[in-house]
Amino acid sequence: GQQLNQSPQSMFIQEGEDVSMNCTSSSIFNTWLWYKQDPGEGPVLLIALYKAGELTSNGRLTAQFGITRKDSFLNISASIPSDVGIYFCAGQLPGNQFYFGTGTSLTVIP
């Protein structure tokens, strides 16, 4: 199956710092999605991107759909303790198939 390379695998940051994570693929995707998952719960959709070059914000979160359509990044500004969790990227191919990255585990130190 398709592989999405997500990095970094984990991050430990101080409260108030900015965070950046990204996903790359060898395939061209129609859609990029970013999710946050808290322990024992389902992933929650944070941001959806539909066009190459698109830059979309959701509060302190900003994500971009790469120009080549093979990558995407997510930035979190001024991190707070409740940002702790695992962040997943996902790409959608034509035909409605979704593929997920391996996740970035974020720890925010107060």
Place this chain on the structure above:
Amino acid sequence: DSGVTQTPKHLITATGQRVTLRCSPRSGDLSVYWYQQSLDQGLQFLIQYYNGEERAKGNILERFSAQQFPDLHSELNLSSLELGDSALYFCASSGAPGTSGTGELFFGEGSRLTVL
């Protein structure tokens, strides 16, 4: 609340047994996906249904099967359970082509299966 409902939330059973997990997609969504997430692992795609028909298969074991019914709810059947099948099983849904939400996947809260 994503609008995707999964039952049961927790299930404990013994090796060799069979269980059924149930999923109701968001209202109007035609596609249902099943994912498995083992401890500290990513989301492994199992299978996708669209409007009652199997659309794509991922790393689904032969001991597992699924179906989507005319009312669009789906069931994932896991049989001859092994210890390694213990995991969170997620259902997700997305909209029909041409509708808003087509490119977005919404997850339920998952069913946690423990095999003893």
